[in-house]
Amino acid sequence: MTGSGARILFHAMAVGAVMTERPATSQGVIDAVLIESKSGRQAVRGRFFIDASGDGDLAAWAGVPWEKAPPIDGMMYPSLMFRINGVDVNRAGPAPWRTVERLMDEAERAGTHTFPRKKPIVRPQRNPLEWRANLTQLRREDGGAIDGTDVDELTRGELIGRQQALDAFAFIRDRTPGFEDSYIVDIAPQIGIRETRRIVGPYQLTEDDVLGCADFDDTIGVNGWPVEAHVAGTVEFRWQRDPRGYNQLPFRILLPGNVGNLYVAGRCASMTHGAQSAARVTGPCFVMGEAAGTAARMALSAGLPGDAIDVQELQRRLQDQGAYLGRTAPEPIR
Ligand SMILES: Cc1cc2nc3c(=O)[nH]c(=O)nc-3n(C[C@H](O)[C@H](O)[C@H](O)COP(=O)(O)OP(=O)(O)OC[C@H]3O[C@@H](n4cnc5c(N)ncnc54)[C@H](O)[C@@H]3O)c2cc1C
Incomplete structure (x- = not known):
């Protein structure tokens, strides 16, 4: 991108559009995108x-x-992802991701735990000490999917996402062979919106x-x-x-x-x-x-x-x- 001569602008949020008043065609024409940043409010014309x-x-x-x-029975649910580090590869065995899913199913059947989502994706990264965990599901109070275009719902998603990540991690660490000394190395900087x-x-x-x-x-x-x-x-x-x-x-x-x-x-x-x-x-x-x-x-x-x-x-x-x-x-x- 830098090599192409493009001007890059990070730390800026688009917040609106200005349309050309009387376009020559029947189609609308965008004149500028309004952005807000530490520099204040600006327009990027194009x-x-x-x-x-x-x-x-x-x-x-x-x-x-x-x-x-x-949001209910429609839009896909978002997830907050995180990574686990410090896994003992030898104790974890050849296919430990299956173990996590099995342990979660067993705990749900035994009535000791209720997880926000079945089908966890908990997989080793290229360095097998490190695992990525995609198993949270972010809901509104009424059970519907968090809407990524609503700032209050996004905020709720960040809060419950972190709680779900901590709960899920504690379960994995306490029950999965090889995870006894593991820890959360990072949590995604923001929730992941699917739709x-x-x-x-x-x-x-x-x-x-x-x-x-x-x-x-x-x-x-x-x-x-x-x-x-x-x-x-x-x-x-x-x-x-x-x-x-x-x-x-x-x-x-x-x-x-x-x-x-x-x-x-x-x-x-x-x-x-x-x-x-x-x-x-x-x-x-x-x-x-x-x-x-x-x-x-x-x-x-x-x-x-x-x-x-x-x-x-x-x-x-x-x-x-x-x-x-x-x-x-x-x-x-x-
Ligand atoms: C939890 C999760 C796990 C996933 N796992 C996989 C996977 O394993 N493999 C796979 O292929 N796909 C996966 N996906 C799907 C995939 O990552 C996304 O659907 C895909 O990245 C969408 O690409 P996009 O370019 O449309 O949007 P994005 O990648 O979301 O890019 C949009 C960009 O625009 C910026 N932006 C948005 N609004 C504004 C604004 N108003 N002003 C300024 N900037 C703005 C955002 O900050 C972002 O950088 C996953 C998605 C989620 C949520």
Whole structure:
């Protein structure tokens, strides 16, 4: 990024958008993003914008239609992750992550413990002394998922997340062979949000596209992750029906429809709740980010709105950059 000449701005929060008053086209045009930081309130003006906020913040301020699943029986639950260090690898045995899940199930059946979430992901890192723990589930008082676009709910999530991390760690340390002298080495600096706003663009990727491994003429890359739904109390997986195991991602999921100088990339792109439960993970988010950046450059140099660029040329550029569009069998990893 620094090598490209981009000006980077850390420690700044986008808080609003200013639209051009009378755009030349029927689509809205963003003139500036308002930011707040230690330097005060400022406006960053631009000719093209990419909303990769995860929450579709800029899109929402610019008037792009969006949807959000209901907190109860809908939106996926967030988690606060932490890492454990000081594990005795020899005492822990060959597959100790299974032990943690078994011990938790046994404790629940015995009635001694109730855990916020089943299916813990407690796994060794590259250095096996160190383990990552993904097993918290952050709820509102009514049991619904914490909403990552509400500051009060985010605050509650930070508080209960830390309590859940401490409780879970104490259980693991006290019961799992090899963890007797372990300790929490760090807790994520903020809770991890899985789902909030998703824009509703000209095409919404669907769960059926994911499970049926759909192809699209305007492919920009692939998603190879199944549906991983963080529902109340557990995690549900739904796997692709086709052994190929991946779906293509269409360029159209980046398009906001009614705003001409904006792309929306990442977990807030135009996907249904079911599709987002798969394509929200990092691989497809990389795909969307690269395509949005490449396409924005094309739109800017051609002086065109974001939805009017030459998609075949975009695909050529992405392939030249080494992107995999999912049209040929993937090359084996060596
Ligand atoms: C607990 C947890 C575990 C996960 N585990 C995995 C895993 O093992 N493998 C995997 O592939 N995926 C995993 N995921 C999913 C994946 O990490 C995310 O879905 C993905 O990173 C989303 O990418 P994104 O670019 O859309 O958003 P993000 O990665 O969230 O990036 C958004 C960025 O925008 C910034 N931002 C947001 N709003 C503003 C604003 N208003 N102003 C300024 N900056 C702003 C944020 O600070 C952030 O840096 C996990 C998610 C969670 C929550």
